[in-house]
Amino acid sequence: MTSSTLLPGTDTQLVVAEDLLDLLRTTTTELRPDEQLEALTLAVAADLPVLLWGEPGIGKTAALTQLAASLNLPLKTVIASVHEPTDFSGLPIVGDDPTVQGVPMAPPQWAVELVRAGKGLLFLDELSTATPAVQAALLRVVLERRVGALQLPPGVRIVAAANPRASAADGWELSPPLANRFVHLYWVHDREVVVRGLGGIWPRAELPRLVPERLAEAVAYARRAVCGFLEARPTLIHRLPSTETRRGGAWPSPRSWEAALTLLAFGTAASASREVLALLVRGAVGDGPGLELLAHLDRMELPDPESLLADPASAELPERGDLRQAALEAVVAAVGARPRRARWEAAWAVLVRALETGAPDLLVAPATALAALRRDDWEVPEALDRLAGVIGLVRLADQSVGRVAAAADAGRTTGAPR
């Protein structure tokens, strides 16, 4: 009989195939810093729902599996697009006497299992291909953590994934209210990581650790940063996306600012890099407001103008040119706010210090502004002599601008082509 003669053969073949698969699956990992994984971990630790945007097949699920394993959480994957709204709002169950007991809304199995485990990572995949009705039902799961009558325990973290509009052939777009509840992270693959991974070595990220001693300081820092920023830019507190390109992404609202504050505090407590903070903040409130908040953080880290004025000789100025100029301008502004002769002279000393430690052309704007602050009875300080080189530089630049203008004038009068 063919079947009986084939079966043992197939059996051994399958065993061999199993061995081959085992060999293929035997991979090692190497420690490799991964900013997007770090950002994801921090957002998950901060208990904010995360939405991973990425092309299909890019390794979002693999990243989630790794994250769940390293956080020791059971992973529950729910493909949002194949469910009906009632799967998230609960299914009615008739009891013995509906008129007395009512009709309870029973939660689906995955929710019951999560509650029983007390903790877990709920992964809502294919969110952008879920119909608007399903998205509306998901609002409650994501925000209130309720599935039907069931409350998900605090140990449950929510991560969703969606394909960007360009690759989702017939996707729906995310409604702005749902989009506002997520921290949006754009998942991209690194060519090198993929090639090394297929070669058998996958990256293993060092997960950020919250340092208990830094918690209070982190909260204070985050509050100071976000509140100070929003005081200066109140129009950014709430801005519904108006253009078609920005719908369905991150946008600023009091809710998402609160998320940004939380993320800043978590990032600071874990000593996360500025890159990771930027991914998180931009993912919470959107690119524009996020970048502005980061610029505000940069300015917060500039040396305090008063302490520079107090001790000009040992002033530590930022290395980067544009930041250095901003610090010097802050010094000049501080003198302008409270003009005293001693402060004015100290500011000149700061400029001299800047000249000794960096490029001289940065000094032109602050020096001009500082010179304009002079009162009649203030004598020009000796330190000014050392800035003579700067004045020479300005003269060179002015001459060159003048030459160009003259050439342009001459060209116009003679009608020569420019």
Add this chain to the structure above:
Amino acid sequence: MEKLLAARLHAVKVRPYLAGALFALHVVEDRSVPTMAVDAHWRCYVSSGFVARTPVEELAGVWVHEVSHLLRDHHGRGERYAREYGERGPGERLRRNIAADFEINDDIYGDGLPLPAGAVLPSLLRLPDGLLMEEYLRRASMSGLAAEVAWLDCGSGADGQHRSWELGPDGAHGLSKQQRDAVRFRVAEGIKGRPGDAPEGWRRWADEAFHPSQPWRQLLGAAVRSAVSASGPGEDHSYRRPSRRSAAVPGVLLPSLRRTPPRVCVVIDTSRSVSDAELGSALLEVAAISRSVGGRRDLVSVISCDAAAGVAVPLCRAESIELVGGGGTDLRSGFARALRSRPRPDVIVALTDGQTPWPSAQPSCRTVVGLFPRPASAADEQNPEYAPDAPPPWARVVTIG
């Protein structure tokens, strides 16, 4: 060094909106650099010989040129282009550098910045000004040019390819990706804040630096899809047929979610200001989208509309719809006609160039406006004060083309 910094001051003076970016560059002197070059980490490599033999005003132009490579993200875009078209190698590198230079050089010089000697312009290859790097790359082989300008090298900041003199990502004074974004963002905001100071090319860059325009097909698709599928039209719970889940809960009557295919009415502006090719592609797109969301072809109807509205024609009977009209536009009659038709449409899609009055009140169905952009100069010559109204806020607007 002094000359180089004086040139940077010159550049800051005539292009104040680029000051932040120019000062953020870190200068590295290196003999092996042919002229001046930048890397992706915002370091600027300079050959002292080149500085010595170049006048200050030309150096100022080179500064702006090099910083433009970084602001416009030529290394990232070049890499993306190379990935997409699988074109690598030294010849390609040069080609990308030249195309990037074309994009920069055709709009940054003049007005206080003289064109440096040896700068390449698109006119060398008889190409039009004002295109993007990718468009220049697609249009021209540049093989003839390559021999003449083989010395040209703006570094990895221009094309994404590492050079021997570059310090790489771990070197000192580099800017991280986030810091680069922050600098670019601040320059873009500065230009947007005072648009009068910056020329057209830079304003366009500032508008798109952080929100690159998306293909209109996808945007129109998303707009129509969400209009058609939002709860309300097209889909609702109904007791006409019980839910399939009723079998599991005897005694309870569950409604099922029924879909009625959405009716889409396309109002087309056939005034002479809109070209047939534009209309044709937009109309096909709407039909395809409405089919993909479960609409039937006979449920898409078309109204052509200039000053007066034509009759609603079902799309299935008009394989090639004759678009009548040609005079001025009044889309209000088109909207009125669409709302009068029976059965009523669930969604109105208006395709127009926007040179029209709009209905004063929101129509009783969802509205998507596909807008063909028109330059501002297309205003009425007899009445220069006239400016057409922007589409009303209740419509979702997608700019087409």
